[in-house]
Amino acid sequence: MSERSELDEHLGPKPSDLPLGVVVGGSLSTGLTVKIHPAFTVEKLAVGRYVVIRGRQTDRTFFGIITDIGLDATDADLARRPPMPDEDFSAEVLSGEIAYGTMHVSPMLMLDEDQDQPRPVKTIPGHFSAVFEASAKDVDRVFGTEDKTHFYVGTPLDMESVQVNLDLARFIERSAGVFGKSGTGKSFITRTVLAGIIRSGLASTLIFDMHNDYGWSVLDESGREYKGLRQLFPGGHVSVITLDEETSRARGSKVDGVLRVGYEQIQPEDVEMLGSFMGLSGVMIDALYYLSYKLGSKWISILLGDENEETTLQDLVDEGRILGATLSAIRRRFEFFRRMGFLVPGKGDDAVDEIFHRLNMGTSVVLEFGTYGNTMAAYVLVANYLTRRIHERYVRQKNLAAGGQGDEPRPLVIVIEEAHKFLDPQIAGHTIFGTIARELRKYSVTLLIVDQRPSGIDDEVMSQIGTRMTCLLDNEADIRAVFSGVSGAGALREVLARLDTQQQALIMGHAVPMPVVVRTRDYDTSLYASIGLAEGEELKKRAKKGSKTLYGD
Amino acid sequence: MSEKAVLIARVTRCSTRSFVGASRLPEADVPTFGSFCKARAQRGQSEVIGLIYDIRIEDDEMARQIAIAADPSQEQLADNRVSRLIPIEISCLAVGYSSQDGYAYALPPQPPMTLDDVFALSRDEVMAFTQSMDFVPLVFSAPGLPADELLAACLRYSAEVRPQSEQRAFLVEAGRVCARQLAGDVARLDRLVRNLAP
Numbered sequence: 001m002s003e004r005s006e007l008d009e010h011l012g013p014k015p016s017d018l019p020l021g022v023v024v025g026g027s028l029s030t031g032l033t034v035k036i037h038p039a040f041t042v043e044k045l046a047v048g049r050y051v052v053i054r055g056r057q058t059d060r061t062f063f064g065i066i067t068d069i070g071l072d073a074t075d076a077d078l079a080r081r082p083p084m085p086d087e088d089f090s091a092e093v094l095s096g097e098i099a100y101g102t103m104h105v106s107p108m109l110m111l112d113e114d115q116d117q118p119r120p121v122k123t124i125p126g127h128f129s130a131v132f133e134a135s136a137k138d139v140d141r142v143f144g145t146e147d148k149t150h151f152y153v154g155t156p157l158d159m160e161s162v163q164v165n166l167d168l169a170r171f172i173e174r175s176a177g178v179f180g181k182s183g184t185g186k187s188f189i190t191r192t193v194l195a196g197i198i199r200s201g202l203a204s205t206l207i208f209d210m211h212n213d214y215g216w217s218v219l220d221e222s223g224r225e226y227k228g229l230r231q232l233f234p235g236g237h238v239s240v241i242t243l244d245e246e247t248s249r250a251r252g253s254k255v256d257g258v259l260r261v262g263y264e265q266i267q268p269e270d271v272e273m274l275g276s277f278m279g280l281s282g283v284m285i286d287a288l289y290y291l292s293y294k295l296g297s298k299w300i301s302i303l304l305g306d307e308n309e310e311t312t313l314q315d316l317v318d319e320g321r322i323l324g325a326t327l328s329a330i331r332r333r334f335e336f337f338r339r340m341g342f343l344v345p346g347k348g349d350d351a352v353d354e355i356f357h358r359l360n361m362g363t364s365v366v367l368e369f370g371t372y373g374n375t376m377a378a379y380v381l382v383a384n385y386l387t388r389r390i391h392e393r394y395v396r397q398k399n400l401a402a403g404g405q406g407d408e409p410r411p412l413v414i415v416i417e418e419a420h421k422f423l424d425p426q427i428a429g430h431t432i433f434g435t436i437a438r439e440l441r442k443y444s445v446t447l448l449i450v451d452q453r454p455s456g457i458d459d460e461v462m463s464q465i466g467t468r469m470t471c472l473l474d475n476e477a478d479i480r481a482v483f484s485g486v487s488g489a490g491a492l493r494e495v496l497a498r499l500d501t502q503q504q505a506l507i508m509g510h511a512v513p514m515p516v517v518v519r520t521r522d523y524d525t526s527l528y529a530s531i532g533l534a535e536g537e538e539l540k541k542r543a544k545k546g547s548k549t550l551y552g553d
Numbered sequence: 554m555s556e557k558a559v560l561i562a563r564v565t566r567c568s569t570r571s572f573v574g575a576s577r578l579p580e581a582d583v584p585t586f587g588s589f590c591k592a593r594a595q596r597g598q599s600e601v602i603g604l605i606y607d608i609r610i611e612d613d614e615m616a617r618q619i620a621i622a623a624d625p626s627q628e629q630l631a632d633n634r635v636s637r638l639i640p641i642e643i644s645c646l647a648v649g650y651s652s653q654d655g656y657a658y659a660l661p662p663q664p665p666m667t668l669d670d671v672f673a674l675s676r677d678e679v680m681a682f683t684q685s686m687d688f689v690p691l692v693f694s695a696p697g698l699p700a701d702e703l704l705a706a707c708l709r710y711s712a713e714v715r716p717q718s719e720q721r722a723f724l725v726e727a728g729r730v731c732a733r734q735l736a737g738d739v740a741r742l743d744r745l746v747r748n749l750a751p
């Protein structure tokens with residue numbers, strides 16, 4: 001025999017050759033119960049890890065994820081007469097054999113001997129099938145390799161050598177969500193994924209950047225600096241358009257444009273969304289439609305008292321068209337518009353066309369809110385205003401393309417934060433974001449919603465979310481919400497509630513072959529490099545090489 | 554084999570499940586309750602491995618009379634113990650057999666023959682035989698034996714023949730094998746495991 005096998009014999013089987021345990025029960029819908037082998041201790045397992053189950057009667061291999069870990073005993077009496085703390089020997093004998101560990105495994109994928117692509121499970125392994133810890137090779141096979149449309153976003157827990165690659169084409173095909181408590185890393189994951197999407201060229205992105213997280217550099221708590229998308233793609237694939245030029249300049253952002261919305265461009269539909277933020281009652285909102293119809297395009301300036309049209313307004317009251325009290329209440333609330341520096345009297349610019357044009361050319365747009373990000377109403381107003389109009393153009397373009405009179409528009413991913421403010425059950429039915437989430441990719445527009453309170457989002461919208469990347473959540477309702485419409489993933493709740501507080505996420509859905517808990521990829525120079533950005537030394541080297549070839553010296 | 558095989562008895566009665574050997578006075582340390590022995594079977598093709606579960610000395614009229622005598626002399630006692638032929642009966646449970654292929658942990662195909670020699674198993678043989686614990690179920694399933702005490706004695710003895718450093722691990726493993734058999738009776742298991750504890 002060879003040297004190797006002698007050595008193997010001497011050392012005993014390698015850890016991964018020994019089964020963790022055997023399947024003793026369960027079902028496809030509720031998952032499998034596995035009795036853990038006495039040689040293993042539950043103390044070394046972790047929920048969220050992968051296991052491989054070799055079918056006992058076939059050559060089929062199943063992949064599963066550990067969703068719960070427990071203790072059991074063959075005899076209920078044991079709990080009444082356990083070994084005392086000093087009875088080490090008894091404890092050692094009993095544990096593993098009649099007092100043993102169990103784990104709950106959700107089967108996810110299966111792989112037949114003659115296939116190389118795993119498929120979703122349709123059955124389960126038989127009784128006493130052996131369960132093994134998945135090796136890096138097993139997991140690697142599931143998540144495939146990184147390429148132009150598969151982007152590396154993190155590594156499975158305890159498997160630093162394995163890359164989890166998001167299938168970006170599938171990711172943008174349906175709306176997606178990033179969830180998690182505050183400070184868990186939502187913005188970092190989102191920025192990472194966006195970098196992947198932009199590099200792949202599969203879609204343009206329109207980012208409503210509430211907290212100035214995406215465009216230019218961001219500092220973390222410890223003062224470390226991270227590059228924004230505009231810096232990662234200096235070649236023009238990303239434009240930053242700001243609402244607050246002063247703040248953007250102060251932050252040192254490179255700005256490609258300033259958004260100005262003219263009062264005359266605002267329609268009652270845009271204001272309606274702000275009802276709850278501005279304290280507009282149902283009656284007032286109805287009145288808005290009437291007022292804009294009556295007063296024409298200058299309706300906002302008139303209501304703000306800038307147009308010398310007091311008599312016109314008084315007439316409406318006198319004719320009984322509107323209550324004086326309602327009118328004054330609306331006018332008081334409209335004072336809000338004056339405080340929004342990006343709103344200007346008059347017709348404003350053609351910002352929408354400009355942005356649509358950029359998006360359609362393949363340039364992603366970061367809309368930086370500056371200090372206006374602290375005003376929810378400003379965020380909701382602008383996001384709605386632009387999205388409604390851009391969506392309209394997409395619909396038009398798509399219809400033209402369908403009629404053979406134009407090109408297909410370039411797919412678009414719209415990123416919104418605090419998404420529950422746009423998608424709560426009361427308004428999701430009639431807002432543009434609810435519409436986009438529901439119509440799927442019919443018009444090549446999908447959402448990437450970032451939210452810390454998914455329970456506030458309409459159920460129907462949630463169930464349309466194709467890919468969910470969820471960081472730690474501890475509120476029961478939020479946890480329930482991220483699993484809504486995901487079949488058989490209920491067992492993953494345990495996994496979710498036990499994520500680390502930062503940089504860990506459960507990814508499930510459309511863009512991954514099976515749910516996976518990852519430590520998200522570090523957002524650092526190696527990521528910059530992987531999307532093609534050369535820095536410092538590297539850049540100098542390249543410059544030198546460039547000049548050599550240019551001047552032949 | 555390094556040690557010389559110690560003859561402890563000759564077979565007087567036997568079945569495939571057990572055999573009884575008789576001998577004169579026992580040596581100081583063999584045989585003992587819970588130790589292993591072996592006897593030829595199948596005309597020497599195999600050896601039955603026995604586990605000693607009972608050692609018995611029958612009384613007779615003479616012994617009874619000496620016992621109740623007012624003051625028996627030392628000579629009388631010694632004479633009775635050494636010179637008289639009172640058989641000592643050693644009962645053994647068949648727990649396996651050896652053949653060319655090594656040990657099998659099952660009842661032997663045939664029992665030993667009457668008056669075959671019964672030898673104690675050497676330390677090396679004990680170690681080899683107890684490499685596997687598959688004989689334990691045979692002990693539990695034998696009717697009418699003090700199985701728990703017998704196993705405790707046998708397993709402790711089997712541990713002692715091993716190097717110091719391996720003894721504990723051996724006993725833990727042995728305990729687990731017993732636990733598997735007694736999974737439904739925690740009270741009994743508890744006693745047995747305490748008896749095994751090093």
Ligand SMILES: Nc1ncnc2c1ncn2[C@@H]1O[C@H](COP(=O)(O)OP(=O)(O)OP(=O)(O)O)[C@@H](O)[C@H]1O
Pocket residue numbers: 180181182183184185186187188189219220221452502503520521522523524
């Ligand atoms: N992939 C990562 N690489 C490096 N640091 C990270 C990563 N993910 C998270 N962090 C760290 O975690 C901190 C919080 O992350 P982030 O700002 O993305 O949280 P958040 O969920 O968006 O919070 P909030 O809800 O307040 O917006 C970051 O400042 C950074 O220090």
Ligand SMILES: [Mg+2]
Pocket residue numbers: 186187188211213
């Ligand atoms: Mg954030």
